[in-house]
Amino acid sequence: MPPAPPELRISVGNVASPPHRAIAAVTRRVLEAHGHRVTSIEAPAKQLFGLQVRGWLDILVSAWPTAPHASPSLRTQNSARVLSPHYHPRQVWAVPPYVPTSMVRTVADLARPAVVRHMSGIIAGVEADVGEYSAKVLAEFGLDVLGYSVVGISEAVLGRWVRQELMDRKWFVVQLLRPHRVGTAHGLRPLEEPEGMLGEAVAASSVISAEGLEHVHPDAVTCLENLYLGAEGIEEIDALVATRGFSPLQAADRYLSNRPGLLP
Numbered sequence: 001m002p003p004a005p006p007e008l009r010i011s012v013g014n015v016a017s018p019p020h021r022a023i024a025a026v027t028r029r030v031l032e033a034h035g036h037r038v039t040s041i042e043a044p045a046k047q048l049f050g051l052q053v054r055g056w057l058d059i060l061v062s063a064w065p066t067a068p069h070a071s072p073s074l075r076t077q078n079s080a081r082v083l084s085p086h087y088h089p090r091q092v093w094a095v096p097p098y099v100p101t102s103m104v105r106t107v108a109d110l111a112r113p114a115v116v117r118h119m120s121g122i123i124a125g126v127e128a129d130v131g132e133y134s135a136k137v138l139a140e141f142g143l144d145v146l147g148y149s150v151v152g153i154s155e156a157v158l159g160r161w162v163r164q165e166l167m168d169r170k171w172f173v174v175q176l177l178r179p180h181r182v183g184t185a186h187g188l189r190p191l192e193e194p195e196g197m198l199g200e201a202v203a204a205s206s207v208i209s210a211e212g213l214e215h216v217h218p219d220a221v222t223c224l225e226n227l228y229l230g231a232e233g234i235e236e237i238d239a240l241v242a243t244r245g246f247s248p249l250q251a252a253d254r255y256l257s258n259r260p261g262l263l264p
Contacts, residue, residue: 008215013041013048015062018181019204023062023086025252027206027224027264033263036221052080057225058212062086062204064208079210083225087234090201091129093137093177094188106192108141110173116146118171124161125175127152129209133199134175138189140197150175162186179234186244219264 010031014024021042028038032036041048051057064080095104106116125134130152137243138144153161158174162182165172175198176183178190207225208216229237233255240251256262 001116008035009037009039009048010058010113010212010216010245011039011041011056012059012061013051013057015045015048016240017235018184018241019087019089019179020062021241021248022234022252023204023206023229025237025248026227026229026256027059027061028190028249029252029256030182030223030227031216031220034217034223036217036220045153052207052209055099055209057213059205060217064202064204074079079213081208081210081213081221083206083208083221085203085205086227087179087204087230088201089179089204089231090132091175091198092183092190093123093173093175093198094178094183094190095173096166096171097189098169099189101177101189104191104215107137107197109191110143110148111141111146119150120165120172121147122174123148123150124158124176125150126155126158126177130175133197137193137197140195147170150174154215158182162188168174171197179231179238181238181242184235184238223262223264 012024012027012031014020019081024040028040031038034240041051043051048057048060049063052060072137093107099118103112104110109115110119123134130150134150138148138150159182162172163186166186174182174188174192176188176190183190186235208221213221237248237255238247241248241253246254
């Protein structure tokens, strides 16, 4: 495989959040393995799509092509290529690792009398994530009449609240968009909810601009097309960042070293 011209630099953009940084780090290593140098850009999603439309961003990492701010940009970029998803983020309810699986494995188990006696009743989540779906789940399983309520708070407050609840060894429930740093850092266990009542999983894919497709090594494009980390892979990378002090690139290197088939 001939390498890309060494002077050819590829710009890669991602949102400044742990899952996106994990994908961006792996993407960078894939590009470097095919001879590219990488310029990294972190910005809000809407701004990144705008940069790509204007031709200033080659690869937008871990985008949500179905998001409202993404659709107009993708329509403008008729020749942009949306790769296969790297993972599928979805809303989950999760409990502390010390809550026995034998007692609480599914969302429905929260209604068991023995579980109700232990739980605080507060289901905390980030304000932007809790809403109509959460209320439907409460009603469907009769959790609202058992004293459960969903509370939307900020990311910072959620993190502090979870840490305090864990220190006190309390039983509690959080709603998270998995993968999420709070869940990864504290080993929170997602509950099974087979009906998908918290909403469908979203496809998180990278988008390569038409100009980027002209410059990125074809084998690198193929490698990125086939790159699926899943929530588990991203959590593995982010756990090294959150609990071991690794940088995202160091964590990606550790992840890739255990999966030699992902790089040439």
